[in-house]
Amino acid sequence: MATVRELTERLLVERPRPRVIATRPYAHWLAVGAVCLGAFLGQLTASVTALVFPALERTFDAGFAAVAWVSLAYLLVLVVLLAPVGRLSDLIGRKTVYLGGFAVFALASFGAGAAGSLWILVACRAVQAVGGAMMQANSVALVARGVPERAMRTALGVQAAAQALGLALGPTLGGLLVQHASWRWAFWVNVPIGLIGLVAGWFLLPRTDPDRAGRRLPRPEGRFDLAGLLLLAGAGTAALLGLSAASGLPLPAWAVAVLLLLAAGLGLALTRQERRADRPLIPPGLVNTPGIRTGLLIALVGYLLLFCPLVLGPVVLAGAGVPVAVAGLVITALPAAFAVAATVGGALLPGGWSDAARSRCGALVAALGLAGAALLPAAGAATVPTTAGSLAVAGYGLGLLLPANNALVMRAIPPASSAVGGGLLSMVRSLGTALGTALPVLGVHLAGPTAGGRAVLGLLVLVALTAAWAAGRTRNRAARTAPTASQVPSARSVLPGQGRKG
Template structure:
C-alpha cells in the first residue's frame, strides 16, 4: 500500500526537466514540439475516422447510423470534458494532466483496435475523448507557460500548422491503412505517437506546478469594484474574476440535450430505435434545452454566458463558427461514400478527400498573405464563405467518376474555409470584452465541436433518406446554401 501511494504521488507530482535541457537556450521549442504532437494526434483522429465507416459497416454488419457514433461519441465526450478538465489541471498541474492524456488516448486506441463489437469500439472512442480533452484543455496554456512572450505568436502558429498537418494527413493515411492493412490500424497508429508524447512530455515540458505550491484556492478574493463604464462587461459573466463554483449543472444539461438530439437524428437516419424511444429523446432534448436556458441565466459562472452571447457580433460569429466546421467535416464523411459509389478504391478516395483539409490548413496559415493588405476580417469571411459555397456546389454538380473532378472543387472549398474560420474567430474575440476572453474562447470551441458533430450526422441522414448519390448531392446543395447564410452573417460590428 505504501509503495502504491508513493508511486501515485510521484506520478501526480510534476517533475522538472533535466538540467541540460532546461538550461538550453532553445529548450522552449522542444516544449512547443511536444505540444504539437498532441495537436497533430487530436486532428489526425478527427479526420481519419471517416475513412473506416464502410469497413466498419461490413465488419460489424451495422448500418451507417450506428457506425457514425464512432465519431459522435468522441465529440460529445470531448465537448463535455474540456471545461472541467481545465479546472482539474489547475489543481494537479497541466504537465501531469497533459502527459496523462497521451496515456489514456494511447490505451484507448489500443483497445479500439482490438474491439470485437461496435459497442466496445464506441466505448473505447469515448475513453479516447477523455485523453483528447486532457491534451486539448492544456495545449495553449503549456505553450504560454514554456515560451518567451516574444516567440508566442510564432509558437502558436507552429501549433496551428501541426493541427493542419494532422487534419490533412488523416484521410489519405486512413484510406491507405484500410485498403492495404485493416481498419484496426487506423486506431493502432495512434499508439506510437502517444508513447512519443509521454516521453517527450516527461523530459521536455517545464513543470507548471511546484510540489510546495499548496492547493489552489477554491475562490479568489473579490476584486475592487470597477468604474461605472465597466459595469456592462461585469454583467456579461457575473463572476469571471472571482473564482465562483463551476457550472456543472449547465454542462450536464448541455451534454444531455446534445446527446438526445443527436440520438433522435440518428434514429431518423436508420438507427433501430422504437418509436417511443425516439419521442422520449426529442422530449428530453427539449426539456434539457429549456433547463439549460434557465440554468445559464442564474449560474454564477455559466457555461454559455447568455449576456455574452447577446453581445453585438458574438451570436452571429458563433453561428458562423458552427457553420464553418459543419462545412469542413460534412464532406469528409460524405466523400468516401460518393467516391466508393463512383468505383474509386479506398486508398485513392482518401487521397482525393485529403485535398479539402490540406487546402484548409494552407489557407488558414498563409492565405492572408495572398489577399490585399487592407482587407478587413469581414471581407475575408465573406470571400471565404463564398468560395466554400462555390466549391461545395461544384462537388454537387460535377461527376465523381475520376480523381480530378471532385478534387478541384474540394480545393476551392478548403481554401475558402481556411480564410473564413481564422478571420471569424478574430471577429468574435474582438467583440468580446477582454475580461471575458476565456469564457468566449470556450464558447468558440464548443461551437466548433457542435458543428463537427452535425457535420458527421447530416450526411448519414441524407444518405439514409435518398440513397448514397442522390442523398449525398442533396446534402452538398444544402451545404452550399448554408455557406451563403455564413456570407450574410459576416458583417462588421462596432465595439462599444
C-alpha cells in the same frame, strides 16, 4: 511499501525538465514541439476515422447510422469534458493532466483497434475522448505559459500548423491503412504517437507552476456549474441519438420524437441554468452579444462545412467505385487546402480588407467549391480530379473564413475574459464537427449515397451562403458591441484550459 495515497501524491507532483534541457535557449521551442504532438494527434484521429466507416459497416454488419457513433461518441464526450477537465487541470497541474491525456489516448486507441464488436469500439472511442479532452483543454495554455511573450504568436501559429497537418494527413493515411492493412490500424497508429508524446512531454514540458514545485494549484473561485454540465451532456446526447434514429438507427418513430423533444427541453433548461449559475459553462453575457453570437454561429457552421465532406466523401466515392486509398487522397484535398489558406492564404487578399470581409470572401469561395462538388457527375474518368479540385476550393475558402472569424470573436471579448472566448470557440467547434458527422448519415439514409450526397452538398452551399451573409452584416460590429469585463465572468470562470494561466 508505498501506499496508494503516497503513489497518487507522487504522480500529482509535476517533475521539472532535466537541467540540460531547461537551460537551453531553445527550451521553449522543445516544449512547443511536445504540445504539437498532441495537437497533431487530435486532428489526425478526427480526420482518419471517416475513412473506416465503410469497412466498419462490412465488418460488423451495421448501418451507416450505427457506425457514425464511432465519431459521435468521441465528439460528444469531448464537448462535455472540456470544462471539467480544465478545472481539474487548475487543481492538479496542466502538465500532469496533459501527460495523462497521452496515456489514456494511447490505451484507448489500442482497445479500439482490438475491439470485437461495434459497441466496444464506440466505448473505446468515448474513453479516447477523455484523453483528447485532457490534451485539448491544456494545449494552448501550455504553449502560452512555456514561451516568452515575444514568441507567443509564432508558437501558436506552429501549433495551428501541427493541427492542420494532422487534419490533412488523416484521410490519405486512413485510406492507405484500410486498403493495404486493416481498419484496425487506423486506431493502432495512434499508439506509438501517443507514447512518443508522453515521453516527450515528460522531459520537455515545464512545470505548471515552478513557484509551487509543481504541486496543487489554488482552487478557482466560484462553484463549478455541474448542473449545466449534466444538462449539456443530456441535451447533446438526446439530440444526436434522435438524429441517428432518424438516420437509420433501429428505434421506433415515437422514440425519435421523444428524444428530439427531450433535447429541446434540456436545451431550454440549460439556458435557464446558465443565467443563474456562478460560473456558467456558456456565459449569457458573452453569447447574447450580437457580434459574438454571430461569430460563434459562423464558427459552428464553418466546422460543419469542414467535416461534413470528410464523412460524406468516402461513402459517395465508394458508391462510384473509387478505391478507398484513392478516395483518401481525394478527400485530403479539402483539409490540405484548408491548411494552406489558414497559414498563408490571407496574404493573397487585399491588405486593407477587414476580418469581416475576409470571412465573407471565404464563405463565398467555400460555397463555390461545394456547389462544384454537388454538380459533378456521379461516375466517370473525371470524377476523381474534379472532385478533388472542388473540395480544394471549398477547403481554401474555409481556411480563409475560420481564422478571420475567430479573430473577430476574440477581438470582441475583453482580455480578462479571453479564456471564456477560447472555451466557447472550442465548444462550438466540436458541436459543428458532430453535426458535420450526423448530417451526411441522415442524407445517405433518406436518399442513398448519390442522391443523398448531392442533397447534403446542396444544403451545405446554402449554409455557406448564409454564413457569408451573416459575416457581411457583422463587419466589425463585434468589436463595437463587446461587453465590458464587468459584464462577463472572469477568464478563469469557464474552460480554464484555454487561458494564459497554468
